[in-house]
Amino acid sequence: MAERTKAGTLPIELAPGKVVEFTVVRSNRKTLGIEIGKNGPKLRLPLRASERSAVQFVQKHASWVLSHLEKLEKLKEPEQPQHRQSSPEAGQRELTPEALESLKQRARELIPDRVAYYAPKLGVRPARITIKAQHTRWGSCSKAGNLNFNCLLVLTPPEVLDSVVVHELCHMLEMNHSKRFYARVHGVFPQYKQCRKWLVDNGSRLLAMLPLN
Numbered sequence: 001m002a003e004r005t006k007a008g009t010l011p012i013e014l015a016p017g018k019v020v021e022f023t024v025v026r027s028n029r030k031t032l033g034i035e036i037g038k039n040g041p042k043l044r045l046p047l048r049a050s051e052r053s054a055v056q057f058v059q060k061h062a063s064w065v066l067s068h069l070e071k072l073e074k075l076k077e078p079e080q081p082q083h084r085q086s087s088p089e090a091g092q093r094e095l096t097p098e099a100l101e102s103l104k105q106r107a108r109e110l111i112p113d114r115v116a117y118y119a120p121k122l123g124v125r126p127a128r129i130t131i132k133a134q135h136t137r138w139g140s141c142s143k144a145g146n147l148n149f150n151c152l153l154v155l156t157p158p159e160v161l162d163s164v165v166v167h168e169l170c171h172m173l174e175m176n177h178s179k180r181f182y183a184r185v186h187g188v189f190p191q192y193k194q195c196r197k198w199l200v201d202n203g204s205r206l207l208a209m210l211p212l213n
């Protein structure tokens with residue numbers, strides 16, 4: 001007999017500014033489970049599990065999920081993005097390769113300027129700035145001070161873009177998300193919280209515009 005199932009999606013923030021959309025499949029099971037496959041992350045839930053308990057469960061395993069998603073993304077990167085003929089998901093417009101290229105170009109012009117504006121306020125000197133099209137993160141910072149930013153940031157309000165720039169620059173001072181880290185963030189960017197909320201509310205919609213290759 002077929003299991004009773006119900007499917008939907010649930011965007012979950014796995015780290016500040018990193019919102020990942022999970023496909024939710026509810027079925028007659030007792031435990032919660034996470035699967036990361038080439039169709040993206042999937043959350044398997046008992047029929048009656050609350051959304052809140054699902055979010056908590058995923059957040060508890062956030063680093064595991066993020067590392068698997070990153071691995072998956074690395075596997076995809078060497079391939080040339082091919083124009084997919086399949087239609088984008090309902091309500092989502094997938095960016096064409098040309099549109100994506102022009103976003104990257106705008107990001108390469110805009111983001112280094114914002115970095116140059118905030119870096120002296122924090123007393124840091126980033127090594128290299130790279131613009132990427134990533135499915136799961138808005139920015140990152142390596143120990144060597146190399147910064148990565150998602151080209152989709154140019155589609156967010158300017159203060160949201162700035163909040164991600166400040167977040168990554170602050171990682172050059174604090175490689176964690178501690179109280180000290182957020183104190184530094186708020187020190188140069190007091191409106192950080194509202195901007196982060198914007199990303200949580202709208203980020204997954206933007207990330208869904210990236211072609212899956």
Ligand SMILES: [Zn+2]
Nearest residue numbers: 016167171177
């Ligand atoms: Zn961070």
